């Protein structure tokens with residue numbers, strides 16, 4: 001009990017420092033510039049075991065109720081870092097010390113891809129979201145794979161793959177070949193894969209949400225799908241019919257599960273409260289929360305709870321994460337909540353999850369997965 005109180009006090013202090021001192025300074029500068037500086041700090045902290053240990057003392061939180069096994073992988077907690085924060089796999093040593101239960105590296109494109117022109121990242125402070133128009137900037141799968149090869153990580157590492165964002169890869173065969181290039185380069189690296197078919201910021205749009213094209217893509221990735229747990233990252237703006245089309249094909253190819261969801265393009269969903277919003281780019285944070293929750297619920301329902309779901313989009317608190325878990329997510333992941341609330345939010349969410357599980361009489365996080373949907377089904 002004393003350790004509990006000490007941990008909660010520590011989180012409250014770090015939260016205060018972030019909110020009232022660090023964040024006001026960081027938010028004065030261009031978001032991509034700050035992201036690059038933070039990556040530099042993270043790389044430095046990850047390099048030395050003493051700094052990693054110190055970081056885990058400031059941010060870490062462990063509890064047996066959060067230990068879970070999903071798709072054959074073991075997780076010390078269900079809260080991961082979503083794709084896009086560590087595109088190049090430079091933070092894999094420090095992310096577990098910050099408290100993440102898993103991390104998704106990338107998206108990494110098969111061939112190098114410069115992405116869109118800067119500026120390409122904006123904060124929407126009133127809406128508590130970001131506008132992301134990176135357009136899959138990546139040094140390419142050969143380069144990232146060389147960096148990660150042989151590295152052991154303290155938590156499961158998912159690698160998100162995509163095709164390079166360049167007109168040369170807009171032709172279907174070239175696009176598929178680039179995904180395959182990434183799959184081959186990452187053979188034997190990390191514990192899981194994510195096929196990103198839902199980047200909203202690329203020249204060729206999202207061709208692989210079309211079932212026939214997706215079928216050919218997954219056919220070309222059969223070897224990867226059969227050797228490592230493989231997830232599909234779903235868009236936030238699909239109709240129910242489009243989602244059903246994707247799932248039917250994906251199930252035929254034995255996809256392990258789905259990440260619900262990527263960014264939303266919709267600026268008219270009632271969650272954008274800032275006056276000036278860039279025209280291009282996908283929206284994250286609170287703006288995508290409802291769409292991703294609706295997608296998650298639908299996918300849980302149509303897969304009968306048999307696929308593994310990872311809930312992403314607008315997680316700022318334990319209650320946000322728990323809602324996704326009760327709706328059917330075995331794991332959750334975030335980026336924007338950490339940027340707005342501070343890195344201690346991972347520990348705060350995990351601590352809050354334990355409290356919420358106890359309130360509901362569960363003894364482990366796995367018991368809460370899909371609880372709301374099961375309850376509705378029984379009515």
Ligand SMILES: Cc1cc2nc3c(=O)[nH]c(=O)nc-3n(C[C@H](O)[C@H](O)[C@H](O)COP(=O)(O)O)c2cc1C
Nearest residue numbers: 082083084106107261262284285313314334335336
């Ligand atoms: C800066 C940034 C870059 C992103 N890049 C990627 C990416 O490369 N691949 C991907 O699948 N999702 C990417 N995303 C989407 C996130 O993984 C996530 O699905 C989305 O931001 C919703 O989660 P959040 O509200 O917790 O940020 C990116 C998001 C942000 C904020």
